[in-house]
Amino acid sequence: MTRIIPALSEISAQYDALFVDLWGCVHDGVTAYPEAVAALQAYRASGGLVILVTNSPKPREGVAAQLGQFGVPEDAYDSIASSGDSARAALFRGMVGEKVFFMGEWARDAGFFEPLEIIDTPAPITRVPLAEAEGIVCCGPFDPMADPAINRADFLYAKQKGLKLLCANPDIVVDRGEVREWCAGALAALYTEMGGESLYFGKPHPPIYDLARRRLASLKSKVDSSRILAIGDGIHTDIQGAQGEDIDSLFITGGLAAAETKTQDQPDPAALDAFVAKERVTPTYAIGRLR
Template sequence: MTSLRFVERLRDLVDGVEVVLSDIWGVVHNGLESFPEACEALHTCRQRGATVILITNAPRPADSVQRQLRKLGVPDETYDAIVSSGDLTRSFVADHPGKKIFWIGPERDSSIHRGLDAVMAPLEQADYIICTGLFDDETESAEDYRAMLLQAREHKLPLVCANPDIVVERGDRLIYCAGAIAELYRELGGEAIFYGKPHRPIYERAMALAAERRGHLAPLDRVLAIGDSVRTDLTGAHGFGIDCLFLTRGIHSEEFEGIDQLDPASVKELFGHPPRALMRELRW
């Protein structure tokens, strides 16, 4: 294994790339504002002929994600399409009509069941759990849900996790996500079903959307993933068989502070499977 270096510009990596599968949170915005240089970089990729699909663990359908992007100042021309873990979770709900759902998550995620035959019920009456996040991610952690999850385990309820992220950035802070609750549930012996990165279905749907736009399915060696999470973006890209550009300014920023090159031992410790390249923040 050779040393892994930082690169300065996306343009040094995209020759021959047909499809870019880019993360959203931490790549094009931080939850409070957009990153103009990152948006321009993806737009330029599109102008040069690549198809840009945003893939996100947001627990909301793609149209809701787009509305949020617009509010944060991410232009529509940044990307061709969006695939969210919320879309995949909605497919699960649609495939189980009439089943009773206990929902864990904030009211802002209510679009997850919009227009579906979703019957909300108390935990003791539910057939399964949908977790889109914490009720109050400003003050809570997964530990606040331990008693609830123990009760769910006793009822043998599957928990469908609509956002496998453990944490994301909100401005300069890290906040807990649904993945933290789902992982605790697994530790307690409960059944957790994950939709989103790093799991294969979100990549398959993104590639299918890209193929619709291009008229053919792009070879995997002409696909580049972009993200800032080892656990979701890098692991997901490796599992799907595509290269990953890893951004270090996001949730792993403290681990990369002051580093401009990684030796082979550090690469293995930090990543397991190394990305194609490192970049601090996305720019053309």
């Protein structure tokens, strides 16, 4: 049964490190949550390590720059593991070919195509029209407000050609302020539903947790899984991913599931129990907002 807690500080001494989701937990896509920032700063001041584990398709340098714009200070975290970096490693190993059709917003996602230093001999990746492509790189929809179904014609063609789709962000939706937007995960789910093959590298899939553990190991020689707490508002990304990694989780109910859990300041206990039973994913702890 999920235990509702009043603040991170009630349980934080049990953990040496946090794997913290960003969107919906630390910021709303526009600005930082002051209480969340203060909670992470206090945790680090007590000796804990904070790894931001995000399904952003950006490289970690791009995530850090964006956090600065949102007002998240550098002393609120130690390192960043992004879905973008995990997926880029696969891209430059040639997992979807060398000629790729790109889906996303180039002005925002251009950094995805910058080679990683951890790949000794990166594949020579070029962007091409779909008709010339050997694979698809999806950082997001061309229009985040449009129904993913508008891509059916292209996806049918891609499926018939046997193209793999590399999904740089498994999130289905995010809330930017008060506006809900589609993410790359919605397109990948549609492609899979149509019979295509989608490759995932962010939460809840293992590659991003491997990257997060590598980031953590660079800061501290060894942290046992029992001493890591995952924090997030995505029941099928953050919380399901934590369960798959055998680590405890803190579910932020005031994010994507605010309506389902009837969260005002805190979730309604009965609504929370009904929600986790329906989704068949059980967090260790829950709280309305990270604080």
